[in-house]
Amino acid sequence: MNSVKSCISFIFLLLTYTQATYSQEVVPDSTGTIVIGEVSVEGNHKTRTGIILREMAIKPGDAIPAALLKEKLEVDRRKVINTNLFITVELLAKPNPDSLRTDILILVKERWYLIALPVFQLADRNFNEWWYERKRDLSRTTYGAYFSYGNVTGRADKLRLLAEFGFIPKFEIAYTLPYLDKAQKTGITIGTSFSINKTTAYRTWRDKLQYLNSEDVNRRRFYTYVSLTRRNKYYAFHSVDLRWSQSRISDTIAILNPNYMLDGRRRQQYVQLTYTFSYDKRDNVQYALQGQSFSAQISKLGILPCDDVNTLYLYGSYRKYVPLGKNFYFNTGMRGRVSFPKRQPYLQTIGLGYRNDLVRGYELYVVDGQDYALLKNELKYRLFSVQKHLSFIPIRQFNTIPLAAYINTFADAGYVKNSYPEFSNTRLGNSMLYGAGAGLDVVTFYNIVTRFNITLNAKGERRFFFNVSREF
Structure with a gap:
């Protein structure tokens, strides 16, 4: 996306x-x-x-x-x-x-801290879904403007504004101050977001998203939040996030999928409280080659008696990066989630298939479920890593250009537990998922990683996948 x-x-x-x-x-x-x-x-x-x-x-x-x-x-x-x-x-x-x-x-x-960019991006989960499943439909794009003012007061704080139009209009504003106290251990983030959908994914069927195409607004979502962070040690972080969320859907969505918000509801609102602990000791958070990271999270949706959701999520992840010498690097990691109770609104039943939570080779599939586990392994070789200083560019923030390239092989495995497979007629849920492949990573400007992968999954499907992302 x-x-x-x-x-x-x-x-x-x-x-x-x-x-x-x-x-x-x-x-x-x-x-x-x-x-x-x-x-x-x-x-x-x-x-x-x-x-x-x-x-x-x-x-x-x-x-x-x-x-x-x-x-x-x-x-x-x-x-x-x-x-x-x-x-x-x-x-x-x-x-x-x-x-x-x-x-x-x-x-x-x-760096150059003031960034104002035009936005033109895909509304789908990733480039590959848009390319293969949506037939390169240019109407499924959003456009607008993104404004980021980093280091506003010189204390690593950041102000972000986003205004998007087109397929999914969205408006967001957030401000982060990582060092709120004199001890420089406590930080705060406040923000809010509003979005509307006309064409809406109203259910997952046979592990593919199904959309309702309409000229009318079929979904509205608003949320606001405040997050407190605590960093007592260099690599250990604690955060507490409190947010209020409200969503509304059309009668058509509620009829097509009564489980979207459960029991044919058209409105959903709740207060969510999340605690996260993370330990991050990687050599470079943009594209790590050495070190390790760990995180654990507990999240409760539905704090107040009047809330429309009552769900508890437990997350965990661990990743290890090992330099093998002679430009070879290996990394392995696992992550998982369990949730209670098992009967949940479709809107909250998210398994594998979104962002990096996927078995490579299954980029075109969404595997819904209440619980999941994911294992990823990768071996890579650094072809080159160079840094050029262009003295003819007068702006110091833009005259240093890095470029690195890595060839890699990978093997992933995952499992999604779906307690209600009849709701989505899943073929991939409740079964092991395997994927492997090889590719090329190009790492350059401002954390941007371009990936070119050839994959093979357990269904015997071979595909070429392309992805551009920013690593954090």
């Missing part, structure tokens, strides 16, 4: 992945230890110095074995680059004038 929008971002935006610099001039003392002197920052024209230093484990006065300094500098550099505030980050070590300590200079190049 975001493929064309990401392509536009590809033209306007730049991001890079850099390596730390370690000065060989630093000399340890007689015990082989380096004592850290001043830690300073240069190049942060807008970002407050404290936002950068908050990511640093290395502090003035630390005594570090000389053999570990380079590694510790690289770990801290990764944390600074993962703030998504900078194009490049370098950590330079040099002797202090007193010759007894070693100073650390953090040299950054800031």
Whole structure:
């Protein structure tokens, strides 16, 4: 769905992945230890110095074995680059004038924070569904404008505005302030969204979405939310999200699928409370090659007695990235969800087939269910990774261009438990799903990853799939 929008971002935006610099001039003392002197920052024209230093484990006065300094500098550099505030980050070590300590200079190049882009994207789940199933129908597109103002006050905060028209008109506004308190551990996000649908997916039948085509509005949705985040340690995050959601559908949708909101209802509103814990220690959140990430989530839809939904969701995910040497990399991961009770509105019965929750090879299918499990494995080889500085471009935020390419092979497996298969006449639910293939990933400007994959699934279907996304 975001493929064309990401392509536009590809033209306007730049991001890079850099390596730390370690000065060989630093000399340890007689015990082989380096004592850290001043830690300073240069190049942060807008970002407050404290936002950068908050990511640093290395502090003035630390005594570090000389053999570990380079590694510790690289770990801290990764944390600074993962703030998504900078194009490049370098950590330079040099002797202090007193010759007894070693100073650390953090040299950054800031991004271009004000982004205003035209929006032209597909309304379908992904590019492949639009290409194969919707016959490249250009009427199934949305257009409009996207505005993002990052680092508004220099504290890594962000204001986002979205106005879309066309197939699915949508309007969104959100503001995020990640460091609300003086300790820089608590953050807040507030936002709201409104969308309407004329052509609407009213049910899933034989693992394909079925649409009602109409000139009338068949669905309206509004939600507003506030999220609090807490980051006590560098890699551990806690968040609590409270939101109020309201949806309305037409009589036609309620008649075609009485289970859409259960019992033929046309209106659904509820308060949702979600707690999430995540641990993210990847080398690069845009396209990880080393490290691991873990998350667990509990979400309750229906807090008030008057709510129209009463559902509990439990999520979990884990992913491990392992460099094998000689430009080879491996990653494996699993994720899953269980929910209660099992009889749920169609609107909330989401299994595999959306976003990255799919077995590769089944991009054209939606497998609904109350519970699911997913396993993904990937082996890749880096063909090249380069970074070019174009001195003839005067704007510093746009004159560093990265480009990397990886060939990969993958094998996935998944299972969706559907407690009411008769509602969707599913063929893929309640059975194992297997998919494998090979492809090429191209990683470049501002987190954009372009994927070209050839896949084979357990149904014996072979297809070429293309996808453009932004990795976070």
